[in-house]
Amino acid sequence: MAAIAQDEDWTTRFTGLSRLEPRIREVLTSRSQVIRVPADTVIFGPGKSPENMLLLLEGTVRVQQLAENGREVVLYRVTAGESCVLTTACMLAYEDYSAEGVAETDIVAAAVPRAVFDDLVSTSKEFRTFVFTAYSRRMTDLFHVIEDIAFRRMDIRLAQKIIERADTGVLKATHAQLAAELGTAREVISRQLAEFQRRGWVTLGRGTVEILDCDALRKLSES
Amino acid sequence: MAAIAQDEDWTTRFTGLSRLEPRIREVLTSRSQVIRVPADTVIFGPGKSPENMLLLLEGTVRVQQLAENGREVVLYRVTAGESCVLTTACMLAYEDYSAEGVAETDIVAAAVPRAVFDDLVSTSKEFRTFVFTAYSRRMTDLFHVIEDIAFRRMDIRLAQKIIERADTGVLKATHAQLAAELGTAREVISRQLAEFQRRGWVTLGRGTVEILDCDALRKLSES
DNA sequence: GGCCGTTATGTGACTAGATCACTGATAGGC
DNA sequence: GCCTATCAGTGATCTAGTCACATAACGGCC
Structure with missing residues (x-):
């Protein structure tokens, strides 16, 4: 730049x-x-x-x-x-x-x-x-x-968005911001992210989503 | 024409x-x-x-x-x-x-x-x-x-579409066609139309929706 | 360090919408 | 009058959105 x-x-x-x-x-x-x-x-x-x-x-x-x-x-x-x-x-x-x-x-x-x-x-x-x-x-x-x-499921869209916007492996965004990206409600994002974390794909922090298993996310996002 | x-x-x-x-x-x-x-x-x-x-x-x-x-x-x-x-x-x-x-x-x-x-x-x-x-x-x-x-509810969108596409007071379209218009499933339209009929707003026929109470539909579509 | 307001996230209960797997109904062709 | 599309109705189940909260983390500021 x-x-x-x-x-x-x-x-x-x-x-x-x-x-x-x-x-x-x-x-x-x-x-x-x-x-x-x-x-x-x-x-x-x-x-x-x-x-x-x-x-x-x-x-x-x-x-x-x-x-x-x-x-x-x-x-x-x-x-x-x-x-x-x-x-x-x-x-x-x-x-x-x-x-x-x-x-x-x-x-x-x-x-x-x-x-x-x-x-x-x-x-x-x-x-x-x-x-x-x-x-x-x-x-x-x-x-x-x-x-x-x-036509697409929320989990798929969220996985896609995370990959797309996390250049370094860590995405800096609140759940509310991700919800606004995807046109859904904050709670929906919170619950989906919790599910991703449960599966060991990401770690959540306040305002951050750290990617642990990019392949899994990619696989989901392409399904 | x-x-x-x-x-x-x-x-x-x-x-x-x-x-x-x-x-x-x-x-x-x-x-x-x-x-x-x-x-x-x-x-x-x-x-x-x-x-x-x-x-x-x-x-x-x-x-x-x-x-x-x-x-x-x-x-x-x-x-x-x-x-x-x-x-x-x-x-x-x-x-x-x-x-x-x-x-x-x-x-x-x-x-x-x-x-x-x-x-x-x-x-x-x-x-x-x-x-x-x-x-x-x-x-x-x-x-x-x-x-x-x-962002809009299905019933509102459907009411709007019915008014918009029924020039004569009778809309010639199957539930499947209306579903394709609005990007939803046929069952959703069937159930919504059934509800409209129950309220006395329309009469349903095979492939037709006859409007009985246009004002009620309009009111819903504007809410 | 402790207090406090702000912002972020978690959660349960409920409604709306989508999906699946059917059944039943009707029109039109023969 | 029968057969076969096509069209419409329905229950069960799942996903998503809404509402009303409860917690939790941060960022000053004394």
Whole structure:
């Protein structure tokens, strides 16, 4: 996670933008602004549509759906090198959505103004492909979320999530946070984790889940 | 639902395309082909990506998610005057999706070849807006589906679906079809409908649900 | 170190929903 | 009038979500 140099050509950090014609690259870098946003900032959400399309250079944005009763579910994450299409979506059209994007870490992003975005879409085939690919990927992500929620068992989903988000072998998250990830209730997570611990797959601590038997978790998550 | 005249300018049927410049309109109509597809045809799906973007002139396309265990859930419907963005999505990029689109009725659509689509996106701001609006709308639809599945009770969702799909006061659908709409099991629907009938809100027949008390259903669906 | 408010987790009882394995009912074709 | 789909009803059982709590661990602060 290298820092961004002041005049670095960050376009090369995006798969899909690497082969832009120099002229387009110039437009993109010169007419957009690199911004920094602290962790936990709400980037967009009901009643807060951003002016710009964001291209994430560093950090991750968590996009989640909120329900009236306070429960949540994570839809997808935007990581460095990806664009936040939802931003584009509400920038260009529809506003009636109930999802919000939150900076999960401190963030560095290129903010591309609406007009520049439109210009680039119309003049660069590469950029068009980049944008449409981003849309498709998100759609696909949403399909997977729907499939998971509607048809997969909680234990399987939890095992999967633990593996996915525990890079070091220890996952730092409370049961409540995991519940919000998966769109379920905290008690459900507590009980499932207790069961995993009983089987010797994990050790639980306050705010942590330590993986003992990754293979067992993986096996469950693939069943 | 008037028939399509052979050389009709169908672009006016689409909100968002009505103010196209004549040159663009000409490109769109002359370089795309009006096709007819019988009901129940799979328009796209895993392993079947179409060559063209479809603009629906008549009929509806049901887009649904399939699970391995045979269960399904309806994601959204594309109606006359809308475009099938998923088609665009898989046309332009990503292929790994598990949703499929099925002609729910006989269909008349304008098939816009990939090259023409790309041309139009780059040359017409109106067309761009049209495409992005379509994407946003679908995204929003998916958010609602997720919210429903994750957080709303089955009885509420069923009441809502009955009202939504029973234009004449009688809904023609089997319990299994309603279950596939809502992503649940047939038995769950049968029991819920039995309860609605017990309360005097509907009368059930083989393959039909007749609404007796629409207000009661609406009240439930809004709670 | 002991006190205290906050946050995190544990647990029982209950309701809703999903699954399984059936049975019974009805329409339509012959 | 019979046969065979297809459609609908039902009990038992399991998983998941809800509610109402009881404990337990941490992080200051005196």
